[in-house]
Amino acid sequence: MKKRLFIILAVLLASSLILPGQASDFVLGIFGNANMDDAIDENDIDYLTGVIDGKNGQTKLSDANYDGKIDEADKLQIEKIILDKAQTLTIVDAVHRNITLKVPARDVICLNIQSAEAMRSLQAKDRIVGITKYIQTDEFFPDFSNVDIVGGKAFQTPDFEQIIKIGPDVVFTAAWSGPQLETINKLEPSGISVIHFDFLDPSTYIDEITKLGYILGCRSRADDHISFYRGVMDMIAKRVDSIQDQNRPKVYYEANKYQACAGGTPWSNQIEIAGGNNIFGTDRGSYPHVDPEEVLIQDPDIIIQLNMSWTGYNRSDASELEAIRDEILSRPELQQVSAIKNGRVYVIGGNYIPGSPRHFVSVAYMAKWFYRERFKDLNVTSIHQEYVTRFQELNFDLSKKGVFTYPPGELN
Structure with missing residues (x-):
């Protein structure tokens, strides 16, 4: 256990995307965030209008409906995202994969322990339909004793047959060791979205929690948790x-x-x-x-x-x-x-x-x-x-x- 060392693949979207110049803590990696700030809101519709009119530069996240072209349909998708009426969402996960999934996700399997904790922070633990034995035996998760087991201690080697049998909407796995290619190749042909989030690094945490809120349809709970988190972290950062x-x-x-x-x-x-x-x-x-x-x-x-x-x-x-x-x-x-x-x-x-x-x-x-x-x-x-x-x-x-x-x- 002591030899398991995390190697983090930090999500540095800003270094690879065209930025229109807004100042923000991070770039929210959801298609529809056309102006590349930390939220999807009316400003994205305004920016996208400028893209369509040729006044603004196209960004990687401008294609809100992820169909390969920028048009009025993308503005409609942004409006749906703002109103929590979108039926699909395309997100960028922590290993830089673009993943389109149906939202809100109702049935979720957590392979890494951090994702189970993050879901519980958003009061969504009842949506967890499968976990690894490693999570179930951890003292921090006494309330997960009746959740189906879909693997042992290593999130890299889950029971794919059992996962497919359960048929979740989403499987969360860790990003620190890179893309879990076997998990992707085994599960995604069955219509199961595989998403890599770590939920452990200050440099990516708010981005990941925000995206989790969109995926689960729990944005207000995500905002509440982020407010608490920022209250601690910002207070410390300000004092030093x-x-x-x-x-x-x-x-x-x-x-x-x-x-x-x-x-x-x-x-x-x-x-x-x-x-x-x-x-x-x-x-x-x-x-x-x-x-x-x-x-x-x-x-x-x-x-x-x-x-x-x-x-x-x-x-x-x-x-x-x-x-x-x-x-x-x-x-x-x-x-x-x-x-x-x-x-x-x-x-x-x-x-x-x-x-x-x-x-x-x-x-x-x-x-x-x-x-x-x-x-x-x-x-x-x-x-x-x-x-x-x-x-x-x-x-x-x-x-x-x-x-x-x-x-x-x-x-x-």
């Missing part, structure tokens, strides 16, 4: 925005012993939002094995290790996480590193907090670790609890049970 680069802590983030989380990974993106500088941030999109001498030369102010086998919700004992921290602190080759000398070494337990829709909790943890005084009023447990109760509808009381980091003392 004015900090000069040279005053930001240097952070060494380990996936395993001397296996760094490099730039472009979700973990590196989380460090940046929390106001830190990843010492291996120039190595893009990988998890390189690094020499201890490199760590010594970089002299990080903070060291974080991710314990990918830890979940935490049914835990009261942090001794396993404490032992990991003690091992780092006792490494003889790192004794002159600032993080070791100052005791600023932290372990975050549970891949499916930083590696899930809950990654905003991980960012909040790091903000507390990086800037103790600046975030002394930030109650991470309260934020975490609100998400678990309000969006996941779970009866977990995190004030009584739950261990997610070590040391835990600075989180409240």
Whole structure:
């Protein structure tokens, strides 16, 4: 389990599409978003009118009905999307596939654990008709015990025969290892749409949740969740925005012993939002094995290790996480590193907090670790609890049970 490392294929639509110049956080990857901003609205109809009249440049997403031509029918499709009356939708998923599907999707199978969590955030868990055994046995999903099993631990090797027998509208799978070609080739001939979403990277999360809202016909619920998510992430980003680069802590983030989380990974993106500088941030999109001498030369102010086998919700004992921290602190080759000398070494337990829709909790943890005084009023447990109760509808009381980091003392 500890060797399962996520390699993220970030959705960077803006780098490959013609942009008319609107400023937005992301480009919503749905055909009909003609002006290439973060929403489908009346502005897209206006922009498309300009395209038809020859006044505006055609964008990749102008062809709202995805029929290969730009005309009045596309304006009608945009109107239907705005009014929630569209019967089909063409979206761009996280591996850059254009997928046309019937909406709203009623029956859904989730192969990756993150998609099941995201659907529950949108109060759509009742539409999930199949999951992997890995999801069913995770302590975060006690309410999925009666859902049909369509695979074991690996989302890459589902039971295709069982999925076809169930006949869902959509199968969600992960994007981090690239297009799941066997899943596509086995299922799409049967009329089942295969969509890749990760739901774990701050750089793509809002885009994916927004698209999920359109796919499920749960746009208001998606907006509600995004508002909560942005409330946490924007607050943190705003507080650290004015900090000069040279005053930001240097952070060494380990996936395993001397296996760094490099730039472009979700973990590196989380460090940046929390106001830190990843010492291996120039190595893009990988998890390189690094020499201890490199760590010594970089002299990080903070060291974080991710314990990918830890979940935490049914835990009261942090001794396993404490032992990991003690091992780092006792490494003889790192004794002159600032993080070791100052005791600023932290372990975050549970891949499916930083590696899930809950990654905003991980960012909040790091903000507390990086800037103790600046975030002394930030109650991470309260934020975490609100998400678990309000969006996941779970009866977990995190004030009584739950261990997610070590040391835990600075989180409240």
